[in-house]
Amino acid sequence: MWLEILLATVLGFVIYWFVSRDKEETLPLGDGWWGPGPRPGPAAEDESIRPxxxxxxxxxxxxLYQRIKKARVTLPLEDSRFHYGFNSNYLKNILSYWQNEFDWRKQVEVLNRYPHFKTKIEGLDIHFIHVxxxxxxxGRTPKPLLMVHGWPxxxxxxxxxxxxxxxxxxxGLSDEHIFEVICPSIPGYGYSEAASKKGLNSVATARIFYKLMLRLGFQEFYAQGGDWGSLICTNIxxxxxxxxxxxHLNMAFILRNIYTLTLFLGPRLQKFFGYTERDVELMFPVKQKILNNSMRESGYLHIQGTKPDTVGCALNDSPMGLAxxxxxKFSTWTNSEFRDLEDGGLLRKFSLDDLLTIIMIYWxxxxxxxxxxxxxxxxRGGLLADKNHWMKVRVPTGFAAFPCELLHVPEKWVKVKFPKLISYSYMARGGHFAAFEEPELLAQDLCKFVGLVEQQ
Known part of the structure; x- marks a missing residue:
């Protein structure tokens, strides 16, 4: 009991200190060069936009087919389902479909359904679709909207x-708000060129995407993202x-250390933290211990945050391993309870064609x-080591809290970093891949938010 009181006191002091810091700051715009070799003169970079x-x-x-044919599938454990990772038994079904039914040429046509472009920014060929x-x-003009993806x-x-x-x-939706959508690929993802130099992080990517929007002629725009897209859009x-x-975000990077402390203290201090009953349900589910769940789902984070090239060598050489x-992640990040299913629940929200299309873009x-x-x-140095992770965001903000997101962030915590939060929604269903899982729910919440912005 005394330990809880002490921790609550310390936490209250930290919250007060953070909230009371009301100095308006902005991230420096800066500049960068990520292409191979030294940076050429400022007039040397081709700024044209190419189809x-x-x-x-x-x-x-x-x-691809030869590699799939020669794949060595791991001997499965009995009744392991997705608790040890991807179920080897179900992986055989994936490989069979991939080789015998999946039509990559047809999916290439699907990908080309929207207009694709590339343009050089800071030495990199940046890919984006512009719809x-x-x-x-x-008498209507569309609202420019930047949408940024994450990993994987x-x-x-x-x-x-x-x-x-x-x-x-x-x-079937209201046409009160009509958008012009720009979806870029993060450098080093898909069709955007990878950096040749160390250090290209979310801030550098934010600057690149801001330059992209200016190049397209947008002085003002809306931004939406989850996962890394959330951090990149926040940095912009x-x-x-x-x-x-x-x-508009469907994931928020907040004070992770303080958040973890609240999880240790548990729901008994609900009133102190100002959590709603729904917050408690989402943060402290009865069926699982949330800290154990976080540990179970974060192994990839430690690998990719320290030695990404090592495991990457294997994944880049094996389509089965990559898949x-x-x-x-598309199983357990969609719903953590899917790890109890033989097929990981993959087809409850997605089709194999859609999932394999994402794999093929990486492959x-x-x-x-x-x-x-x-x-x-x-x-590098911890996600919260940089000043920008503590910096408040002073633009109108909307947040969609999907119930199966990896970590639930209550409205009170979102508002600490985003003081102009004008919309916070408990979504009816959905997990980490919001736009992919529940496009209509996300679209409706985004439109609701934009309506509130324009009423101000």
């Missing part, structure tokens, strides 16, 4: 939400708040290693 198409070849597909509304009511996802996660935002009326808002009309490593571009390096670049 791009996803392509494939017989050689690429034949090589404009097919039609607009008279990619721009393809947004393919189902894009039509809901750019053409809402034809998809910290860097150039006058250019961000509104920030097992990534798809396991054909050879970017699993460079995508994992993003963890090391952001975790």
């Amino acid at each position: 791009f198409k996803v392509e494939t070849s017989n050689e690429e597909i034949d090589d 404009k509304p097919p039609q607009l009511p008279p 996802g990619c721009f393809y996660e947004f393919y189902k939400i894009i039509p809901l935002l750019t053409d809402p009326k034809n998809h 808002a910290q860097m150039v708040p006058s250019h961000v009309k509104g920030l 097992a490593y990534i798809l396991e 054909t571009t050879g970017t699993i290693v460079s995508s994992q390096r993003f963890y090391k670049e952001n975790l």
Whole structure:
């Protein structure tokens, strides 16, 4: 009891100190060069925006099939399901479908459904899709919206939400808000070039994406993201708040150490922390110990935050290994209880075609290693070591709290870092991959938030 009181007192002091710091700060814009060799003169970089198409070849597909055919599947444990990682028995089904039914050429056509582009920024070829509304009511202009993915996802996660935002009326939604959507690939992910130099973190990526939006002619825009996309969009808002009309997140990077302390103290101090009953349900589920769950799901974080290239060598050489490593996240990060199922619950929210399309983007571009390096670049010295992780965000903010997210963040905690929080929603269902899992729910919450911004 006395230990709880002491910890609560210390925590209260820390909260008071942090909240009372009300100095308005912004991240310095800075500059960078991530391409190979020394930086050329300022006039040397080609700033043109070039159309791009996803392509494939017989050689690429034949090589994939040969590797799948020669794959050595691990001997499964009885009744292991997804508790030891990807279930070896179900992995055989994935490999069979991949080789005998999955049509990569058809999925390439799906990928090219939206316009793709590339442009050089800070020495890197940055890939993005740019989708404009097919039609607009008279006198209306679309709202520019930057949407940023995370790991192990990619721009393809947004393919189902894009039509809901750019053409809402034809998809059963209100057309009060119509968007022009820009989805870039983080450098080193998919079709965006990887950095040749150390140090490309979320702040550098935020600056690159801000430059991208300026190059496209947008002086003001909305930003939305989860996972790394949440941090990148947050950094943009910290860097150039006058250019961000509104920030919408489905994951928030907050004071992790204090958050962990609250988990140790448990729900008994609910009133002290100001948690709602729903917060308690999501933070302290009856069926599992949340700290054990965090440990169980964070092994990848330690590997990728320290030695990403080592495991990356294996993943870049084996399509089976790559699929097992990534798809396991699409199981347990969608719903932690899916680890109790033989198939990991993968088909409850996704199709195998969609899941394998994401795997193929990593496989054909050879970017699993460079995508994992993003963890090391952001975790140098600890995620909260940099000043920007403590800096408040002073743009209108909306937050969608999906119930199966890895860690639930109560409204009170979100508001500490985002004092202009004007919308906080407990979502009805969904997990970590919000746009991919529940595109309609996310689109509706985003539109609600934008409506509140424009009422101000």
